[in-house]
Amino acid sequence: MTTTIRELDGVEALARVAELVEVLRDCVEGGASVGFMLPLAKGRPEAFWRSVAEGVAAGERHLFVAEDDAGRICGTLSLVIDMPDNQPHRADVSKMLVHRRARRQGVAERLLRALEVKARELGKTTLVLDTVTGSDASRLYERTGWLKAGDIPNYALMPDGPFCSTTYYFLHL
Template structure:
């Protein structure tokens, strides 16, 4: 397993692989901002917009590649913050393809992102995830602090509402 950061150009050229990971996660029930059924091209369009944000310096995109070099996980550090929050960044779109789960991919992505945030001088990271999810257990295990829950915050991909939990980490 290889964890690395993509630049905007490579993110754009690999948008189809990134889209496959996103599609698999949504079809597997992950509430990550998309609803089923996913329209054709929706996932690719999302990753093209992410690639543009990476190219602009607003986001850092980390991927996990399997032994064959295929992307099997992703995580973003959003650094485009308001003027009064230059010390903060948001963590976004922790996605691990179902074929690569339970292999430490998510934790390795998270550690790479945290190291990059430190190198950028960011001292406060914030994220949200579905309450009680595997991701929430990972964040708590790796030292993230639970801030609170918001009931009925979002919808699961098949429609029912779900609660979200906010977490933060001081680096």
């Protein structure tokens, strides 16, 4: 499968909420701890993505997507730039999601690289993110030069209920 990475504006993000929900649903049902529990509450994923689209439209974040050969969204990643006044140089990386049908094809790394380019364009010098300790995502971040800040035991829950540890990473651009 060939994928295209691009940034969505707020209008397009809102128009593609159903596709974004599909990717989120697949990830959560596949066991990803990304802020949602099983079973997914009715309307919650849609509300989340509408809120993201509003944040994009307001200039608070940038939303990147991976599209497959058919033009369907198969991955997402956000750069959150709405930071406190004393942190104009920093941004958070949020919601790295890749549909199971598109995994092991470099989609996550390409999304991450596009986000890093955008962050540099915006003058950001420090990026921060968190992920489940020992996950495929943590291995990706370490492989691509992100530095481990530390682990927090029992930080979050897996979608089916058990606790999981979270690792924080940062990257100086």
